[in-house]
Amino acid sequence: MLSNKLKNYKVILASGSPRRHELLKDLDVDFTIKLKEVDEVYPNNLKSYEITDFLAELKSKAFEKSIEKEELIITSDTIVWIDGIALGKPKNYEDAFDMLSRLSNNVHEVITSVCILNKNFKKVINDSVKVYFKKLTKEEIDYYITTYKPYDKAGAYGIQEWIGKIGITKIEGSYFTVMGFPVHKLYKELMKL
Incomplete structure (x- = not known):
């Protein structure tokens, strides 16, 4: 359905994330991956989405x-x-440990934005999800970081991994937004093309 809608486009996903690759593939979109080096720095006054x-x-x-x-x-x-405070990807073990300790026994938001760009238009969409974590022990945090090495993940965790299965008690919103792609909103936008 979506692949037919996009047949006149050459879709390029500019992301190294295996989760995003998998989720876009699940929408039946034919795409290629192209990465460009970008210094991910944003103005200090920006908040949230x-x-x-x-x-x-x-x-x-x-x-x-x-x-x-x-x-x-x-x-x-x-x-x-x-x-x-915005938590991006952890720099090292200590950074990951601090992040997960902060998320432990707490509620946070996961926010994902997507930009769709063509020669004739640009559209930015976003989605936000509330995630609830149980109280994690130091041993659980250490085991997760040592075993799964979540250095490529915002907030130092992947919801689909061990820590998500044992630590997350509730989410309010789309599971896939937490994984890194609000596929329901992306689908809706791409269907408008």
């Missing part, structure tokens, strides 16, 4: 000068938002 909107759009700007007429570029960014 403003950060992910800014970064998703920033990633798309790397393609603006070279985009061809039939190309459709999809970029995305995810953060964990807790107590007015």
